[in-house]
Amino acid sequence: MAPDTRAQFRWGIAVFVIALAVVAVIAFVPDPLFRYRTVSTTLDNVAGIDAGTPVSFRGIVVGDVRAVDLDPDSRNFRVRMNVRRDWRPSACTFVSAAAANPFTPPSIELVSVEPAVAADAGQCRAAMAAQDCAALPALDAGPMAIAGCRRAPDLVASATMAVREAADVARSANQMAQRLQAMLGSGGSDGGAGGRGGASMAQIAENATRTLAALQSLSDHLDRSFSPGKGDLAVSLGNVRTISGKIARVDVAQIDGILYNANGVVAENRANLATLVDQAAKSSTHANQMLEGASASLVEATANLKRMTANLDALSERLSADPTFAVRGQHYADPPGLTPKGAHGQ
Amino acid sequence: MIARMAAIAPLLLITAGCGVMGKADAPVTLRLAPVFGAATAHDRRSVSVAPADAAPTAARTRYAYVDPARPGEVNQARTLFWEEPPPRALGRALVSALRARFASASGAEVAIPADLRVLPMLNRFEEVSGNPGRAVVAFEATVIEQGKVAHAGSWCASAPFAGNSPSARAQAFEAALASATGAFVQDLAAGTAPSAAGPC
Numbered sequence: 001m002a003p004d005t006r007a008q009f010r011w012g013i014a015v016f017v018i019a020l021a022v023v024a025v026i027a028f029v030p031d032p033l034f035r036y037r038t039v040s041t042t043l044d045n046v047a048g049i050d051a052g053t054p055v056s057f058r059g060i061v062v063g064d065v066r067a068v069d070l071d072p073d074s075r076n077f078r079v080r081m082n083v084r085r086d087w088r089p090s091a092c093t094f095v096s097a098a099a100a101n102p103f104t105p106p107s108i109e110l111v112s113v114e115p116a117v118a119a120d121a122g123q124c125r126a127a128m129a130a131q132d133c134a135a136l137p138a139l140d141a142g143p144m145a146i147a148g149c150r151r152a153p154d155l156v157a158s159a160t161m162a163v164r165e166a167a168d169v170a171r172s173a174n175q176m177a178q179r180l181q182a183m184l185g186s187g188g189s190d191g192g193a194g195g196r197g198g199a200s201m202a203q204i205a206e207n208a209t210r211t212l213a214a215l216q217s218l219s220d221h222l223d224r225s226f227s228p229g230k231g232d233l234a235v236s237l238g239n240v241r242t243i244s245g246k247i248a249r250v251d252v253a254q255i256d257g258i259l260y261n262a263n264g265v266v267a268e269n270r271a272n273l274a275t276l277v278d279q280a281a282k283s284s285t286h287a288n289q290m291l292e293g294a295s296a297s298l299v300e301a302t303a304n305l306k307r308m309t310a311n312l313d314a315l316s317e318r319l320s321a322d323p324t325f326a327v328r329g330q331h332y333a334d335p336p337g338l339t340p341k342g343a344h345g346q
Numbered sequence: 347m348i349a350r351m352a353a354i355a356p357l358l359l360i361t362a363g364c365g366v367m368g369k370a371d372a373p374v375t376l377r378l379a380p381v382f383g384a385a386t387a388h389d390r391r392s393v394s395v396a397p398a399d400a401a402p403t404a405a406r407t408r409y410a411y412v413d414p415a416r417p418g419e420v421n422q423a424r425t426l427f428w429e430e431p432p433p434r435a436l437g438r439a440l441v442s443a444l445r446a447r448f449a450s451a452s453g454a455e456v457a458i459p460a461d462l463r464v465l466p467m468l469n470r471f472e473e474v475s476g477n478p479g480r481a482v483v484a485f486e487a488t489v490i491e492q493g494k495v496a497h498a499g500s501w502c503a504s505a506p507f508a509g510n511s512p513s514a515r516a517q518a519f520e521a522a523l524a525s526a527t528g529a530f531v532q533d534l535a536a537g538t539a540p541s542a543a544g545p546c
Contacts, residue, residue, distance in 0.1 A: 334424045334425055335475050335479065338512070
């Protein structure tokens, strides 16, 4: 019996159409096997976040971003995410979006606080605050709407704020030094010149200790973090474009301005210190001891701050001139004649 | 998947390239521990040493060197590092040297009143390359006594390398550091002008 060519042709067309439909479904339907559910959250800043950005939960990727839409009324963003069906939010679940620095892409993290830790709304708010999450007003309601956190600034923005804070603390230290000078100059520093003078001096000494401790801690931290070649500027090759776009446009000018002011304050502090130390020598033992301690701390804090601003200054200069410096690093060569480790040749 | 592989491929190629081209850097960390002998004469005054300020290159833990043919250029070594920043090493060396001569000497970590306050500034802490090369340590110091500048000047010392190894270099720096700080202490105790100043 001869084959029915018409039937074979029809079957061939049908198979082809079915195959085409399967390919189309796989290619164009986001979740053809219904393995994901859509949840939404609210974010205030979606820099670097778009469709496809991975969503992780306790270290594993559980989905990705499906769409990002601007809400015209609140000026926040509604972010829809496809999340695995086997992931279920707890009663206290929130979304955090952050990037360590402008050179690395942001990540979206689902955070679930277990009911044992956050049994009610109040405990949930406390748990969120403990994890530096300031919740945004939600654009959606319902079980699949998850609270979003106000986005934390990245490393360079943090650095900008930290330097500004350091400059403020340095300015406070400066004012403190000027007040001490004024008191010593008016002869009220003795502690024995009347109860009011003694109380003021004690108060100033306490303020001075706090201010200097804050300045010292901050300047030390910044000094450690921003020394070129150290800290958090380890970046991947894939982010070079991001670096060249962002660092030059946003941050360098801002940081430079703050550095200029901070350097001015540091110079002023050093000038004040010379006067302070001079006056301390003329005052009583009690005031002398206090001032010796304060001036030593101020010298150290000022040295740290100066070193930190110099490092940050050098780093921002390098990055503004050549954004790929952060990736390529600097070319170094050993001194001539250096023998390998452990050798003792002449 | 293809996009991910395309992104990873260059990294793999670079990693493989690095592996083929040679070994990774092996940083060497140098430790300084200058030793000061007990002095014959003791000074009854107390001294406090403020944290040393430093020129930018001298403040780094990365080892610096200068080619005598290009004395205006400071180079930084690829694999040699100091264990602690040179200004801190200078501060510690000054305290150790002063303790050998004065009744008491303390660093910035001990904020106590003292008869003398030393404010050091490290200008050079570098190798002058050559055959043999030498270690050069130069610093300025201002000494304040009774609210007035009692002593100020520059001290500089150098010591030749006994070899080309990192340890030989560290030993030369120890000797130069001990020599410069020792000269400072001697001048301070005697109240004389800097004896070790000048080119070195």
